[in-house]
Amino acid sequence: MNPHHLYLASFSQDILFLSGGPVYIGTILSLFGLSALLFSIIERIKNNRMLQQEKQFLSDVFAKIIHEFRASLTVILGLSKQLREQKNLSEGNLATYLNAIERQGSNLTKLVNQLLDIASLQTSDKVVEWKTGNIVAFVEMMSETFRIYARQKGVELYFFSDDTEVEIDFVPDYLNKILYNLLSNAVKYSDEGSRINLIMERDQKERQKMTIKVMDQGRGISEEALPHIFDLFYKDPHNDAEAYTGNGIGLAIVKQVTEGLGGTIRVESEVGKGTVFTVELPFRRNEKQLYPRWIPEKSVPHPVPRAPLLPKANEVAPPGSGGNDPRITILLVEDNKDIFLYIRSIFHEEQYNILYAPNGEKAWDMVNKQLPDIVITDVIMPKKSGLELCREMKASPLLNHIPIVIVSAKNEEADLIEGLRSGADCYIRKPFYPEELQIRVENLLGIRLLLKEKYGRTVLKEEKENLDDNMNTDFLRRVTDIIYREMKNPDFTAGKLAAELAISVSQLNKRLNTITGYPSSTYILQVKLRHAKKIFTSQNKTIGEVSTECGIYDVNYFSRIFKKHTGVTPTQFKRLPQI
Missing domain, CATH: 3.40.50.2300 (Response regulator)
Structure with a gap:
């Protein structure tokens, strides 16, 4: 027999008698097939999950972009319409509206430019313009430009570097974007009288690294936000809207640009004390390939953001x-x-x-x-x-x-x-x-006015209307029940009623006025007079007795207010025919 055939026979026999017992080849092949199928299904599920996550991410990003555009368009279109239609607009309002339109136009321009930057950084065939030059001079030039912007807010910006000249290969456009976003954020979140330090140094241990630090004494970043601060369109939920004017793109650009240069970025922050952004870039100097030289005089720095023309407090x-x-x-x-x-x-x-x-x-x-x-x-x-x-x-x-x-x-x-x-x-x-x-x-206010009239008629004028069961009715019933419970108490006041409801007198007045049209003291009096009229029509009691039943011990005062609110004296009311 051919030796090859002998080997196959031996191999077949081994398969047939694994572990001392017969095993069917068909079963083994089926198990292999099921395993391969299961593996294929798991991989497909993973791929589908990744596709769904990517789709959700793109959907979220698109929704956030649309939100930013709609917010600005709302102001621009709305105020433009107001300017066209309001004929007697004052000079002050005219300037306010025009400033708002200009601000939102600038926001749209900035947003478009940042989105173009993001798209450009994602493009694999983008030509990166490397230059060779003094990187210290470049960073110092940026600090000088931003110093003007910082002083508009009463903030001092200082630049520190151990070296005055470091010849290196770098990408001016990328470094511009890094410094622009970090410095503009530092200024934006710094309070008047504080300082910002821009520090540049060469790593003492690894001489092949350049470190740039932007340190501020501003509001700081919450611990919850730190892990997400470089995410596209992320905004710190704890940030004060009055100070926050960004759109969550700048730091995402900084991270992408830094990593595109082969570097890293990290952030340390403490709320109320300030933030430190640290950018580490590799020290590049390609002796084999000569890049064009970076010359400060011919370089145009990234435009510095003006101090925003925010609306005045008034x-x-x-x-x-x-x-x-x-x-x-x-x-x-x-x-x-x-x-x-x-x-x-x-x-x-x-x-x-x-x-x-x-x-x-x-x-x-x-x-x-x-x-x-x-x-x-x-x-x-x-x-x-x-x-x-x-x-x-x-x-x-x-x-x-x-x-x-x-x-x-x-x-x-x-x-x-x-x-x-x-x-x-x-x-x-x-x-x-x-x-x-x-x-x-x-329309909503009109509906509330109708309800107010309905509550007033039903509760105080005893019309036989059925009130819908809602929260206003429940509140009014609770108030009225407390007044009836304290009906004979001459010391019962709006203050005590408010205390029982666990709200302030002003809140009680506002709520009752919204529902009935009466402040609390007037409503208490109306309920007392309603009770008095019921006694007069159903019981044979004197005016003094009815007055006491209502918690009013001065009969003359009771008679005066009864006539003021009903149009007749208590005596005349008792003589009226009861229907």
Whole structure:
């Protein structure tokens, strides 16, 4: 027999008698086949999962880009319309509107440029323009340029370097982007009177590394945000919207550019103390390939950002006229001050008192203290979102009667449903027509006015109307029950009623006025007089006895207020025919 055949026979026999027992070849092949199939399925699941994650990432990025564009377009289109239609616009308002349009136009330009940078960095065939020159001079030139910008904010910028000249190969455009974004952020988040240090040094242990540090004494970055600070479109949720004007692209560009140069970047920060960004770049000097020389005089630095023309305090939140303001009070919650200016321009100052909150957390504090007639809120805001604000307001017995309008750049149907489910009375998408917002607000306030009249007629004038079971009815019943319980107590006041409800007198007044049209003291008196009329019609008691039953021991005072509110004296009321 052929030796090869003998080997095959031996091999077949080994397979047939593994572990001392017969094993069928078909079973083994089936197991191999199932294993291969299972492996294929697992790989396909992994690939599908990766594709879904990539698709979700791209979808999120696209949604954030659209949000940024819609926010700016809302201001530009809206204020342009106001400028065209408002004939008697003051010089001050004209300048305010034009400044807002210019700011948002600049924001769009910056956003487009940054997106082009991101796209350019992703392109594999991009030509990188290397230069050879003194990198210390380049960095110092950037610091000199930014020093002007920093001083506009009252911040001092200092540059330190152990060496005055270091000849190296570098990419001026990339280094520009790194320094521009890090220094502009440092200035943006630094308070007046603080300092920024730009430090450049060569690694003492590894002479083949260059280190650039940007150290500020600003607000700092929260521990929660640090792992995500270089993610595209990430914004620290704990940042104050009044100071934050970025879009979450700059640091993503810095990371990509740094890594494109073969370097690394890291960040250390402590809230309230400041932040340190450390960029480490390899020391490159290619002796075999000569690059064009970088010459400072012929190089144009990256344009320095001007100190932003933010609205003045009186432009954003003009002083109100106090708690007795007869105008309708609107609380506008919006982290973009230019959108606030635009929405404020829609509502006439003679009719509306506009309050401003830059985020949901501040709005929650204000809405509890001020009890506005209506709230207009954005969705995406730092510290507390508009949806969280809606849910908390609707869960509060004190605030659940206040109508809420959401105005947001989140335009999907799912966003609208989520907004309405959170408790909003209506959801308006940006950009929007000013007439739409105005009509929505007027309609919601009109409905509240009708309800107020209905509550007043039903509770105080004893009309046989059935009130719907809702939170306003529950609150009113609770208040009325407490008043009836304390009916004979002459010392019962609005203060004691508020204390029993665990709210302040001003909050009680505002809530009762919203529901019935009466402040608390007047409502207490109305309930007492209603009780007096019931006694007069159902029992044969003297005026003094009825007065005592109502907790009023001065009969003359009781007679005066009874006539003032009913039009007749107690004696005349008793003589009226009862129907």
